[in-house]
Amino acid sequence: MSTEVVSVSAVSAEQQQSPSAPAQQTAVEKVNLLGMSRPQMEKFFEDMGEKKFRAGQVMKWIHQFFVTDFAEMTNISGKLREKLEKICEIKAPEVVHKNYSKDGTRKWVFRVGDGEGSLVETVLIPAEHRSGLRRTLCISSQVGCALDCSFCSTGKQGFQRDLSQAEIIGQLWMANYSYMEDVPVLERERSVTNVVMMGMGEPLLNYDAVLNSMRTMLDDFAYGMSKRRVTLSTSGVVPKIDQMVKDIDVALAISLHAPNDELRNELVPINKKYPLEQLIAACQRYIAKDGNESSRKHVTIEYVMLDGVNDYPEHAQQMIKLLKNLPSKINLIPFNPFPHAPYGRSSRNRIISFQKTLSDAGFVCTIRQTRGDDIDAACGQLVGQVADRTRRAEQWKKKVAQQNEILRSQG
Template identity: 95%
Template sequence: MSTEVTASSVISAEQQTSVSVSAQKEPVQKVNLLGMSRAELEKFFEDMGEKKFRASQVMKWIHQFFVTDFAEMTNISGKLREKLEKICEIKAPEVVHKNYSKDGTRKWVFRVGDGEGSLVETVLIPAEHRSGLRRTLCISSQVGCALDCSFCSTGKQGFQRDLTQAEIIGQLWMANYSYMEDVPVLERERSVTNVVMMGMGEPLLNYDAVLNSMRTMLDDFAYGMSKRRVTLSTSGVVPKIDQMVKDIDVALAISLHAPNDELRNELVPINKKYPLEQLIAACQRYIAKDGNESSRKHVTIEYVMLDGVNDHPEHAQQMIKLLKNLPSKINLIPFNPFPHAPYGRSSRNRIISFQKTLSDAGFVCTIRQTRGDDIDAACGQLVGQVADRTRRAEQWKKKISEKNEILRSQG
C-alpha cells in the first residue's frame, strides 16, 4: 500500500496553513515514517530535495535502534532533523493493554482507531531451538476478519478495516522495543527472530500493506530477517497466492483444517470459492521456484484438531491423499475453546494417533504446544474482549443455542 502523502505535499500544506488570514493555524498532519518501505522512504526524501540514501539511515534508526526522536539520529544534519521534526513522526499504534505470561509469552492489545472496537492483538511466543532462543511474533493484518471460519473467535467479531503498513510494522517494532526500553540506544538489538502473519485477519485480503510490511521485515536496513523466518498464513485466497509468486519469497502456511471440500466448506467458508483442488494447485505453483536460497521448499499445513469433527482416522487418510504431491510439513493445533464455541478440543490420545498416521506415511508432522493460555494468547483466542461490531457474534450464539435445543428435543 503506497504512501499517498509526499514530503512536497506536506510542506505545501504547511505553507498554505501559515498564510491563512487571521484564522487560527490548523496543525499539519505529520507523515508517519514507521510504516514506509525503503522504496517509499527514498521517494519521500527525494521529494524533499534530499539524497535517497537518507532513507537507509533513517530506517536503521527506526527499526534497528528503535528511536522515535529525530534529535537522536546523530549521523543526520541538524537542519534535516529539524525539518523532519516539523513534518514527520515515528509513531507505533497505542498500547492499551499488555500482559506477559508465566511461560514467557507476551501479548499486546493495540488501539488502531477510534472507539472500543478498534483494537488488535499481537502475541510473541518464545521457544528453545537448536539454533538458540527463538522468539516468534504473530502479527495481525486486519481489525477483525471477514472470513468467519466457524472455529475461530476472531471471525465472530466481524470485520472493521485493513491495517496500515505503520500499524502492521508497529507491532513488530513494539515487540522488539519491549526488550530494549532500558537499553542504551546504540546497544539495542533486534530480539524477534521469526514473524508469522497469522494474527487477526486474512493477510492476503490486505495484500499491498502486508506485502510492503514483509519487504521491510526482510530489508537489511530494517529488521534483516531471513525469508525462511517470515511466514504468511492464509485460509486460501488462491489468486493472491499466485500474485505472491511474482512479488516476494517468504514461507507460506495454509490454514487447512479439513481434508475434504464438504467439511472445509463448513469450517473455512472461503473454500466454497476456492476449493481444495485449486488451493493445492496454487501451493504447488508457489513452491515451484528453483534455488537453494528459496523459502518455498515446502508449505506448512495448519490443522486445528476439533473433537469428533476432523480428527477421525479417515480424515488422516484423506490428508495423506490430498497432500501426497505437495512438499509439506503438518502442524496439528489443539483447539482452544472460547465462550459459546460449538467445538471441543480433540483428546491428547486422538491427536497423537492422528500424528502417527501422518508420520508413518512419511510426513513431517508436529503437535503445536499450547502457549499463553493464562493471558488468552493461544491460537484462536486472539480477539479477547474486542467489541462485536456487526452483531455476527450475537447471531452466531443464537444459532448455536437453537441447534443445541433441537438436539435436546431429539433426545
C-alpha cells in the same frame, strides 16, 4: 494513526504561506515514517529534495535502535532533523493492554482507530530451538476478519477494516522495543527472530500493506530477517498466492483444517470460492521456484484438531492423498475453545494417533504446544477485547443456544 503518504506540495504550500496568514490555520498532518518500506521512504526523501540514502539512515534508527525522537539521530544533520520534526513522526499504535504469561508468552492489545472495536491483538511466543532461543511474533493484518471460519473466535466479531503498514510494522516494532526499553540506544538489538502473519484477519485480503510490511521485515536497513523466518498464513486466497510468486519470497502456510471440500466448506467458507484442488495447485506453483536460497521448499499445513469433526482416521488418510504431491510440513493444532464455541478439543490420544498416521506415511508432522492460554493468547483466542460491531458474535451465540436447546429436547 497518522497518514503514511505525504503530499510534499501540500507541505511546501503550508511553508510558503504569507506571514500574515492566520496562525490558527489547520496544520498538515504529520507523516508517519514507521510503516514506510525503503523504496517508499527513498521517494519521500527525494520529494523533499534530499538524497535517497537518508532513507536507509532513518530506517536503521527506527527499526534497529527503536528511536522515535529525530533529535537522537546523530548521523543526520541538525537542519534535516528539524525539517523532519516539523512534518514527520514515528508513531506505533497505542498499547491499551499488555500481559506477560508465566510461560514467557507476551500479548499486546493495540488501539488502531476510534471506538471500542478498533483494537487488535499481537502475541509473542518464545521457544527453545537448536539454534538458540526463538521468539515468534504472531501479527494481525486486519481489525476482525471477514472469512468467518467456524472454529475461529476472531471471525465472530466480523470485519471492520484493513490495517495500515504502520499499524502492521508497529506490532513488530513494539514487540522488539518491549525487550529494549531500559537498554541504551546504541546497545539495543532486535529480539524477535520469527514473524508469522497469522493473527487477526486474512493477510492476503490486505495485500499491498502486508506485502510492503514483509519487505520491511526482510530489509537489511530494518529488521534484516531471513525469508525463511517470515511466514504468511492464508485460508486460501488463490489469486493472491499466485501474485506472491512474482512479488516476494517468504514462507507460506495454509490454514487447511479439513482434507475434503465438503467439510472444509463448513469450517473454512472461502473454500466454496477456491476449493482444495485449486488451493493445492496454487501451493505447488508457489514452491516451484528453483534456488537454494528460496524459502519455498515446502508449505506448512495448519490443521486445528476438532473433536469428532476432522480427527477421524479416514481424515488422516484423506490428508495423505491430498498432500501426496505437495512438499509440506503438517502442524496439528489442539483447538482452543472460546465462549459458545460449538467444538471441543480432540483428545491427546486422538491427536497423537492422527500424527502417527501422517508420520508413517512419510510426512513431517508436529503437534503445536499450546502457549499463553492463561492470558487468552493461544491460537484462536485473539478476539480478546475487540468489540463486536457486526452482531455476528451475538448471532452466533444465539444459534449455538438454539442448537443446545434442540439437543436437550431430544435427549
